[in-house]
Amino acid sequence: MLFSQRMAGVRRSYIREILKVTARPEVISFAGGLPHPESFPVQAVAKAAADVLAESGPDALQYSTTEGFAPLREWIAARYRERHGIEVSADEVLITTGSQQALDLIGKVFLDPGDGLVVERPGYIGAIQSFSLYGPDFRPVTLTEKGLDCTELERVLKAGGVKAMYLVPSFQNPSGITYDLETRQKVAGLAAEYGALLVEDNPYGELRFKGGAIPPIRKFTTGPAILLGTFSKIVAPGLRVGWLVAPTEMRDKLVTAKQAADLHTSSLTQRIIHRFLTDNDLEAHIESIRSRYGAQRDRMVAAIHERFPAGVSCTEPEGGMFLWVTLPEGISARKLFEAALARNVAFVPGRPFYLEEVDNTFRLNFSNASLPAIDEGMDRLAACIREHLS
Ligand SMILES: Cc1ncc(COP(=O)(O)O)c(C=O)c1O
Structure with missing residues (x-):
């Protein structure tokens, strides 16, 4: 009786749990929802922070x-x-x-x-x-x-x-x-x-x-x-x-x-x-993120078209950081996840995004991986899916 009733029906974030097992350096992960670290304007934020502290330090800390x-x-x-x-x-x-x-x-x-x-x-x-x-x-x-x-x-x-x-x-x-x-x-x-x-x-x-x-x-x-x-x-x-x-x-x-x-x-x-x-020039900054993610998305979608077996479909987003794959009815993305992890590639099975049992979908993140990692990771994933469907 230590915990409130409010907490009884709340699940831990499945994604955060998955990220623990996909954090091994040898795993190519399309699981997280992370922006690309190279898209962070580190120098400009450092300068902004220094300027804020120099010009209005006490107010900024109050x-x-x-x-x-x-x-x-x-x-x-x-x-x-x-x-x-x-x-x-x-x-x-x-x-x-x-x-x-x-x-x-x-x-x-x-x-x-x-x-x-x-x-x-x-x-x-x-x-x-x-x-x-x-x-x-x-x-x-x-x-x-x-x-x-x-x-x-x-x-x-x-x-x-x-x-x-x-x-x-x-x-x-x-x-x-x-x-x-x-x-x-x-x-x-x-x-x-x-x-x-x-x-x-x-x-x-x-x-x-x-x-x-x-x-x-x-x-x-x-x-x-x-x-x-x-x-x-x-x-x-x-x-x-x-x-x-x-x-x-x-x-x-x-x-x-x-x-x-x-x-x-x-x-x-x-x-x-x-x-x-x-x-700073925010538009130029956003444009650089767009062109990076656009190229990564194109590479991932192309890999799906070229290497995934027939019967597997995906969304083709015009922006953002994710795409969604649908496997043939009856194929479990959670089982596929286990097999993929054994090959050191990861995604998020779709089940927790639904309130009911749906297990034949999964999410791929394309913002966080480099182009070579996308090539290699999608190769591994395609091999896994082919095995799984055969
Ligand atoms: C749809 C959606 N809403 C909200 C958030 C939370 O974002 P933040 O709290 O970083 O603004 C996310 C993060 O991934 C998201 O995908």
Whole structure:
């Protein structure tokens, strides 16, 4: 009876468990969700940190407001206005300790046990874990190549009791799928029609290396909506700076929850990020990440087409860090994982991304491995799959 009931139904992160066994140096791992370390602007962050400390050291080291560093909130609001034509004011922005914290705060503020929560199928494991602490009734809706299956979504909404929907419409984790414009508009309409709070998480949106930009769903909705963002994938995840954008009444409640959680996100890292953003050419930096990940994605997709046996399919993402492989029905990705690990190559079996038993899918990360590692790792994986299917 030591632990709270709240913890009873919450699983440990399967990915973090997997990362322990895939950390051996001889393993080529496509399992993690890590950005490429060479994409981190180490020198520029070092200079930004030195400048911040030299110019406003005591303030950067002091306690600060829960809402976050005002100039950084301004910068974020301006980017929504300029890039997406979405009217966002700095007042609506709350800086969070990564967007992962935003998920926890949203769970705390909006979810009571039993509240219906639409999630994608497959869905982001970190969100499922985070929301699980608040006991919602998960209502998974299938993802198709074009985004959420809107017929299924409408059926789920019609059945009643849905309070919120958690969606990752661009280069989704784990599938790499991006909702097309029509699906975004339909989802926005359905969310508003049924009064479901739209929680739109967008950590990968800036990492598009193919195709044209599509605006966030929030642009089309007239209903309640919260947008999540992060600097983890365009600057560095170790700084732990993300944000949410919510109408002020909601934002106020989220601020209260954040006060109780951690008072505020590190003043120092917020200022370092802001300094980095204002003193450097962010577009050139993001472009270098895009071209790196684009080349790595192309190499991985080509390997799948050339070397994986017929009957195995994959998504072909236009951005982000992941792609999703589907094996023929009845083939277990968890068993394949064991065989792959014996050949020193790793991926994440798809099972934990679902709320029910589905075992014939897996996730491959293409952002973290070099091109030669992709060649070698995909060779090993292809051999394993061929053996497994024969
Ligand atoms: C969909 C999604 N949301 C949120 C996060 C958390 O990111 P962070 O807390 O680093 O901002 C991740 C990280 O991989 C993610 O894939």
